[in-house]
Amino acid sequence: NMSSSKFVHTVAAAGALAQSAVGPVPSGGKPAPQETAVDLIVGTGPIAAAELSPDETLVATAGESVARVFETATGKPVAAFAGHKQYIARLRFAPDGNSVVSAGWDGVAVQWNPRSGQEIRRFNAGEPIESLDIASDGSQLLTGGKTARLWDLRSGAMLKTFEVGDPTSPVGGADGIAFMPDGKSFAVGSSNYRGAVQIWSLDGKLLRSAADGGYILRAICVSADGKLILAGGSGFASDGKDAFDFQSAPTAILIDAQTGALLGKLAGYKGEVNAVALSPDGKLALPGSGNLE
Numbered sequence: 001n002m003s004s005s006k007f008v009h010t011v012a013a014a015g016a017l018a019q020s021a022v023g024p025v026p027s028g029g030k031p032a033p034q035e036t037a038v039d040l041i042v043g044t045g046p047i048a049a050a051e052l053s054p055d056e057t058l059v060a061t062a063g064e065s066v067a068r069v070f071e072t073a074t075g076k077p078v079a080a081f082a083g084h085k086q087y088i089a090r091l092r093f094a095p096d097g098n099s100v101v102s103a104g105w106d107g108v109a110v111q112w113n114p115r116s117g118q119e120i121r122r123f124n125a126g127e128p129i130e131s132l133d134i135a136s137d138g139s140q141l142l143t144g145g146k147t148a149r150l151w152d153l154r155s156g157a158m159l160k161t162f163e164v165g166d167p168t169s170p171v172g173g174a175d176g177i178a179f180m181p182d183g184k185s186f187a188v189g190s191s192n193y194r195g196a197v198q199i200w201s202l203d204g205k206l207l208r209s210a211a212d213g214g215y216i217l218r219a220i221c222v223s224a225d226g227k228l229i230l231a232g233g234s235g236f237a238s239d240g241k242d243a244f245d246f247q248s249a250p251t252a253i254l255i256d257a258q259t260g261a262l263l264g265k266l267a268g269y270k271g272e273v274n275a276v277a278l279s280p281d282g283k284l285a286l287p288g289s290g291n292l293e
Contacts, residue, residue, distance in 0.1 A: 049090050054097045058114055062088035067102045069114045079117035083110050089130050094153070095138045101153075103129035109143050111153065121156045125149055130218075131177040133186070140202075142186055144174025150202060162200055164188050176220030176231060180257070187257070189217030189231040197231055197255050210260035218274045222257065223282040229255040232273030232287045252276055252287035 049062040058078060060069045065086055069078040084106050091102035094111075099120055103109035109123040109132060123141065131144035134153065141151040148162040164173045176189030180199070185207060188198045196217050197210040210229075217233035232252040252266040252273045266273075266287055275288035 048088060051091055051093055051100070053093045053114065054095060058093075058097075060091055060093065060100050060102075060114060062091045062102055062104075064088070065104070065106075067091055067100070067112075069100070069117075079113070079115055081110070081112045081117045081119070083112065083119050084108065089128075090132045092132055092134050094134055095136055101132060101134060101141060103132045103143055105129070107145075109141065109151075123149075123151050123156055123158070130175040131189075131220075133178045135179050135183055136181070137183065140179075142177050142179060144177035144188065146173050148174040148177060148186070148188060148200070160202070160204060162188075162204060164190055164198060164200070175218045175233075178220050178222045178229075180222055181224065181226040187220055187222055187229050189220035189233065196233075196253070197229060197260075199257065199260075208260045210255045210262065217253075218272060219276045221276050221278055223278050224280055225282060227257055228263075228278065228282055229257045230276045230278050230285050230287070231255065232276040234272045252285065254285065 047061045047063040051060045052072070053059070057072055058069050059072050060067060065082065065084045065088060067081045067084075067088055069080070070076060071078055081100075081102065084102065084104055086105040088102050088104040090104070091100055093100055093114070098113070099111050100114045101109055101111045105128040107125050107127050107129060109125065109129060111120040112118060113120060123143065125143055125145060127145045127147070129143045129145045133142045134140070139153060140159070141153045143149045143151065144164075148164045149158055150160040150162070151158050173190050174188045177186060179186050185199055185201045188200065190196060190198060197220070199207045201207055217231045219233070220229060220231040222229050230252060234251060251269065254263040254266070255261070256263055266285065269287070269289040271289045273287045273289050277286040278284070
């Protein structure tokens with residue numbers, strides 16, 4: 001949800017959200033200094049996820065079992081949602097900005113009003129949820145955990161379950177999930193032995209896999225034109241059966257979404273890469289690491 005005229009960077013750690021908004025970048029490549037502003041939003045605990053509203057007037061954050069909404073211009077608290085019983089892993093604004101969906105380890109995704117904090121509806125997955133995404137037209141919701149699930153966002157009905165996981169794996173199957181721009185398929189960053197990146201059609205067909213077997217992925221995003229997939233996590237150092245080192249070879253990988261080819265790796269991190277983003281033009285990649293050094 002970033003406009004092409006400015007780059008918005010959010011960093012969430014240790015209970016504080018630092019937001020910097022940089023104004024239009026001139027042809028020389030340097031932003032105008034007078035258009036740079038920094039606000040500090042202080043919460044009550046670690047922040048696991050942060051999301052800007054489509055019009056960039058609000059930012060929603062999640063940490064522990066409570067989600068909060070703030071004004072981006074002032075940092076003023078707007079609303080809080082405390083309807084989860086456990087850790088909230090992800091949240092997203094709906095495309096119209098009138099609702100937020102949050103989900104986490106209590107196995108429930110909840111749609112709620114960002115202005116009032118009032119609950120709208122629930123989606124009960126029955127298993128911990130690690131990832132979610134909302135279709136660009138606001139009609140459907142994807143959640144990811146041991147399996148991936150497709151929901152009707154407007155009615156709450158579950159439409160389909162996708163067995164993206166591996167029953168022999170001790171770790172999850174869909175820790176990162178994102179709709180493809182065509183609205184007919186989605187990408188999964190998986191943390192199992194079956195394959196690191198998978199693309200599925202919404203009718204349940206596995207279209208392609210990429211970077212099979214070499215990574216444990218926690219986050220995924222797709223470029224606006226649908227040509228690139230950026231995923232982050234780590235390599236796994238094990239015999240491929242039961243012993244995992246989640247801090248082994250932290251990395252982000254870039255995939256050709258059309259062919260499944262591995263285009264490159266971004267390495268050198270000291271903690272697992274658990275957040276990724278691509279700029280609107282697909283020319284910049286921003287992986288976020290859990291390194292606390």
